[in-house]
Amino acid sequence: MSSAEQRPRTKRRGRRPAGQDTRAALLEAAREVFSESGYEGATVRTIAARAGVDAAMVNHWFGGKEALFAQAVLKLPFDPAELVTALLEGDIDKLGERIVRRFVTVWDATSGGVFPALIRSLAAHDQAATGLRDFLVKEILGRVVERIEADHPQLRANLCASQIIGLGMVRYVAMFPPLATADVETVVTAIGPTLQRYLTGGIGIDGE
Amino acid sequence: MSSAEQRPRTKRRGRRPAGQDTRAALLEAAREVFSESGYEGATVRTIAARAGVDAAMVNHWFGGKEALFAQAVLKLPFDPAELVTALLEGDIDKLGERIVRRFVTVWDATSGGVFPALIRSLAAHDQAATGLRDFLVKEILGRVVERIEADHPQLRANLCASQIIGLGMVRYVAMFPPLATADVETVVTAIGPTLQRYLTGGIGIDGE
Numbered sequence: 001m002s003s004a005e006q007r008p009r010t011k012r013r014g015r016r017p018a019g020q021d022t023r024a025a026l027l028e029a030a031r032e033v034f035s036e037s038g039y040e041g042a043t044v045r046t047i048a049a050r051a052g053v054d055a056a057m058v059n060h061w062f063g064g065k066e067a068l069f070a071q072a073v074l075k076l077p078f079d080p081a082e083l084v085t086a087l088l089e090g091d092i093d094k095l096g097e098r099i100v101r102r103f104v105t106v107w108d109a110t111s112g113g114v115f116p117a118l119i120r121s122l123a124a125h126d127q128a129a130t131g132l133r134d135f136l137v138k139e140i141l142g143r144v145v146e147r148i149e150a151d152h153p154q155l156r157a158n159l160c161a162s163q164i165i166g167l168g169m170v171r172y173v174a175m176f177p178p179l180a181t182a183d184v185e186t187v188v189t190a191i192g193p194t195l196q197r198y199l200t201g202g203i204g205i206d207g208e
Numbered sequence: 209m210s211s212a213e214q215r216p217r218t219k220r221r222g223r224r225p226a227g228q229d230t231r232a233a234l235l236e237a238a239r240e241v242f243s244e245s246g247y248e249g250a251t252v253r254t255i256a257a258r259a260g261v262d263a264a265m266v267n268h269w270f271g272g273k274e275a276l277f278a279q280a281v282l283k284l285p286f287d288p289a290e291l292v293t294a295l296l297e298g299d300i301d302k303l304g305e306r307i308v309r310r311f312v313t314v315w316d317a318t319s320g321g322v323f324p325a326l327i328r329s330l331a332a333h334d335q336a337a338t339g340l341r342d343f344l345v346k347e348i349l350g351r352v353v354e355r356i357e358a359d360h361p362q363l364r365a366n367l368c369a370s371q372i373i374g375l376g377m378v379r380y381v382a383m384f385p386p387l388a389t390a391d392v393e394t395v396v397t398a399i400g401p402t403l404q405r406y407l408t409g410g411i412g413i414d415g416e
Contacts, residue, residue, distance in 0.1 A: 166374020
């Protein structure tokens with residue numbers, strides 16, 4: 001409900017609408033609290049208190065803690081639960097390709113989005129690592145492996161995260177040619193099968 | 209020749225041996241110059257001048273620019289050319305596993321070695337990205353793909369780098385469980401085939 005109710009930004013000077021103040025204060029408080037306490041440690045109540053607003057405002061403006069983290073820290077323009085559902089639609093044999101395509105498409109539209117900044121915060125704050133792990137591994141990849149009922153779900157989610165993070169590093173942070181400039185489908189075709197094996201293939205455990 | 213001639217460090221106070229002074233000055237100058245100019249832009253002459261010593265000292269103490277970069281910036285305890293030769297010994301179908309095993313074994317022995325620091329310097333200095341690219345992709349993975357005469361060698365080297373860097377991020381920087389603590393052979397068996405496909409398999413170009 002948040003973005004529909006969010007008023008358009010205008011260039012006029014003066015006091016912003018009260019709702020926008022609340023939303024901005026929540027985003028700022030969320031960045032601080034997530035940075036201090038990590039994703040798991042941060043609570044909606046703590047963030048709302050830091051922003052000086054009622055905890056119900058988090059649900060009103062963002063729909064919940066996950067989406068607030070996404071917008072405040074990772075600045076992802078989507079809800080992770082909806083993303084997972086969308087990724088799982090279609091042939092499971094193409095799941096790896098869909099995940100790579102989604103990440104690269106979103107990142108490409110924003111020059112890597114917040115990923116380079118997130119890498120910087122990884123270096124500066126251990127809590128950013130916790131946030132990245134909880135969000136990327138638990139909320140996205142962890143849900144995917146859970147929904148497809150994979151064995152060794154945590155290891156599989158980790159393996160996927162390693163390739164996604166490495167791709168982000170090479171394409172948007174270190175910018176190695178030619179991978180930094182390869183078109184999306186070249187990346188999808190090259191790296192999709194890696195995620196596919198990590199998700200549904202043999203990874204060498206239990207004699208697979 | 210460097211390490212054999214290097215005198216052991218002692219705890220006595222006072223002036224260190226002149227040779228050690230030269231070596232230390234070169235390492236410090238190299239870190240500065242590589243950071244400022246990147247691997248390609250840095251020259252042995254510039255580094256020696258910054259250290260106030262003759263350029264011949266670089267060859268005397270380190271054997272050349274590559275090994276100086278390895279010790280000064282990446283602090284790898286090996287010469288990349290020797291590493292590549294060692295990696296290529298044995299069954300080419302196990303090349304991916306050997307590369308993963310080598311990186312993880314070296315990194316595990318040093319808690320990731322300089323990798324976390326390198327990620328920090330990647331964020332702070334664009335030149336660190338150039339150094340990582342030139343060294344990891346050009347000097348190690350680029351040589352590997354050249355020696356096995358792979359098609360699309362640069363893209364293949366990039367793809368390998370993306371998985372190696374991502375593994376380093378997850379295992380040593382962000383430290384996601386269980387990949388951060390999985391034993392070496394679990395990692396090798398899970399990720400080795402990824403590098404193998406990037407090196408010798410179909411990566412979706414030219415109808416492969």
